[in-house]
Amino acid sequence: MPGEPTPHDVVVIGGGPGGYAAALYGAAAGLDVALIEKDKVGGTCLHRGCVPAKEFLETAAVWRTTAGASDFGISTGVPGMDFAVSQARKASVVDTMFKGLSGLLKGRKVTLLSGTGRLRPDRVVEVVDGEDAGTLLQGGAVILATGSVPRTLPSLEVDGRLVVTSDEFLDLSSLPSSAAVVGGGAIGCEFASMLSDLGVEVTIVEGLGTILAGCDADVTNAVARSFKKRKITMITSAKVTGHRPQDGGTSTKLEIEGQEPIEVEMVVVSVGRRPLTEGLLADETGVNIDQGGFVVADGMMRSSAEGVYAVGDVVAGTPQLAHVGFAEAIVAIKDILGEPATPVDYSRVPWAIYCHPEVAFAGLTEAQALEQGFEVMIKKDPFGGNSRARIIGETEGMVKVIAEKSADGSGGRILGVHMVGPWVTEQLGAGYLAVNWEATASEVAEFIQPHPSLSETFGETMLALAGRGLHVG
Numbered sequence: 081m082p083g084e085p086t087p088h089d090v091v092v093i094g095g096g097p098g099g100y101a102a103a104l105y106g107a108a109a110g111l112d113v114a115l116i117e118k119d120k121v122g123g124t125c126l127h128r129g130c131v132p133a134k135e136f137l138e139t140a141a142v143w144r145t146t147a148g149a150s151d152f153g154i155s156t157g158v159p160g161m162d163f164a165v166s167q168a169r170k171a172s173v174v175d176t177m178f179k180g181l182s183g184l185l186k187g188r189k190v191t192l193l194s195g196t197g198r199l200r201p202d203r204v205v206e207v208v209d210g211e212d213a214g215t216l217l218q219g220g221a222v223i224l225a226t227g228s229v230p231r232t233l234p235s236l237e238v239d240g241r242l243v244v245t246s247d248e249f250l251d252l253s254s255l256p257s258s259a260a261v262v263g264g265g266a267i268g269c270e271f272a273s274m275l276s277d278l279g280v281e282v283t284i285v286e287g288l289g290t291i292l293a294g295c296d297a298d299v300t301n302a303v304a305r306s307f308k309k310r311k312i313t314m315i316t317s318a319k320v321t322g323h324r325p326q327d328g329g330t331s332t333k334l335e336i337e338g339q340e341p342i343e344v345e346m347v348v349v350s351v352g353r354r355p356l357t358e359g360l361l362a363d364e365t366g367v368n369i370d371q372g373g374f375v376v377a378d379g380m381m382r383s384s385a386e387g388v389y390a391v392g393d394v395v396a397g398t399p400q401l402a403h404v405g406f407a408e409a410i411v412a413i414k415d416i417l418g419e420p421a422t423p424v425d426y427s428r429v430p431w432a433i434y435c436h437p438e439v440a441f442a443g444l445t446e447a448q449a450l451e452q453g454f455e456v457m458i459k460k461d462p463f464g465g466n467s468r469a470r471i472i473g474e475t476e477g478m479v480k481v482i483a484e485k486s487a488d489g490s491g492g493r494i495l496g497v498h499m500v501g502p503w504v505t506e507q508l509g510a511g512y513l514a515v516n517w518e519a520t521a522s523e524v525a526e527f528i529q530p531h532p533s534l535s536e537t538f539g540e541t542m543l544a545l546a547g548r549g550l551h552v553g
């Protein structure tokens with residue numbers, strides 16, 4: 081029989097980026113934290129998301145570099161692929177990070193419990209299964225960080241072989257020769273790009289009118305142009321209605337309304353993620369859940385129940401990004417500590433998409449800025465004119481900056497920075513700072529960029545916005 085609940089300053093349910101960041105940050109502030117995880121700490125991000133996906137995209141980058149080595153006078157022959165080796169490397173990267181994270185939590189004296197956490201009224205949490213089943217905890221505060229799982233389509237039943245989600249896809253031991261990626265958002269485009277680089281014939285089927293619908297139109301067009309050049313077929317404004325397995329189950333025909341079906345060896349469903357809140361709340365916890373199953377939280381990440389917070393993918397109306405979970409966890413812990421905290425400004429968080437060419441942005445797109453009534457000034461500088469881009473042989477893409485027009489006609493406050501091209505996920509930092517610092521173009525233009533570097537394209541765009549560019553008009 082469970083006894084009295086064990087008291088902790090904070091009880092966190094879910095050990096993904098949102099949950100483990102809350103545990104680590106809370107423990108760093110001296111709080112006594114318990115963290116309940118039903119699978120492995122690290123969550124989707126480490127085991128089924130960001131890290132494994134980017135590891136495979138790096139495999140694709142190594143392939144591209146090897147395939148293009150002769151341009152530099154280096155002979156390598158046609159690259160071959162042993163996907164099992166790539167899988168093993170991915171597993172080793174993930175495992176090293178997992179051990180590091182587990183060690184960090186232990187080092188900070190976070191009490192780690194194994195099992196499924198369920199919130200009862202008055203911040204009591206019960207572990208309902210797993211190794212620690214039956215344990216009761218009393219949180220001074222409770223943080224819900226149970227994350228999300230892949231959404232599926234009723235017409236496409238996931239069987240882990242012909243039809244997979246990102247979960248199964250990242251565990252494949254070999255690659256198909258052809259694949260349809262259903263959903264052309266960030267994850268779908270990353271998968272399509274990686275598969276195509278590794279020699280798979282890829283079709284993206286997207287319901288909306290464009291791939292990467294949330295990005296600035298110039299960025300979307302640049303990626304679409306590049307995909308087309310690499311023979312990735314993109315079918316947009318398309319509705320998938322089902323699939324019919326063929327040839328004893330080695331391939332399937334994907335049915336699309338109003339179109340000929342396409343035969344592929346694998347369908348990768350990438351149509352977003354739903355929150356994981358089933359069974360999380362006992363009756364009368366007072367936590368408000370919206371119609372989609374997300375937890376409703378305010379700027380301080382407080383749910384509608386006193387002392388119960390929510391962070392990460394499970395929170396309603398926020399971008400499902402690991403670093404957003406980190407930021408929210410910090411806000412929640414500061415609020416628990418009674419310290420002033422700044423709510424996360426979701427309209428200005430950094431976005432990074434690791435397809436080839438890469439995409440990174442922060443702030444408003446051109447369309448959003450115009451919709452919001454800003455009088456804008458826009459400058460774009462293509463990487464084609466950047467010497468480092470020429471040196472590395474990656475000249476696709478550009479930097480586009482959207483600024484508010486100031487009285488003298490030059491670019492004032494920077495509203496959005498959008499990048500597509502080589503290593504832009506690593507270059508966004510300066511753009512993110514500019515947008516969030518509410519810097520003006522002339523302020524940023526004062527800063528020197530090293531030469532030759534890819535970041536000169538960002539600097540050049542700012543100079544041009546400030547009134548006079550060196551290379552950009």
Ligand SMILES: Cc1cc2nc3c(=O)[nH]c(=O)nc-3n(C[C@H](O)[C@H](O)[C@H](O)COP(=O)(O)OP(=O)(O)OC[C@H]3O[C@@H](n4cnc5c(N)ncnc54)[C@H](O)[C@@H]3O)c2cc1C
Binds near residue numbers: 093099125131133400
């Ligand atoms: C293929 C893919 C690629 C991605 N790439 C990126 C990227 O490049 N950059 C980026 O920022 N984001 C990326 N994401 C999104 C990112 O993974 C998520 O935003 C992030 O993992 C969310 O963190 P979280 O802590 O909210 O939830 P999760 O990471 O989902 O973690 C939730 C944890 O809670 C546990 N849990 C759930 N319910 C309970 C319960 N009742 N009791 C105990 N434990 C429970 C789960 O087992 C899980 O470990 C990607 C996602 C996918 C699928």
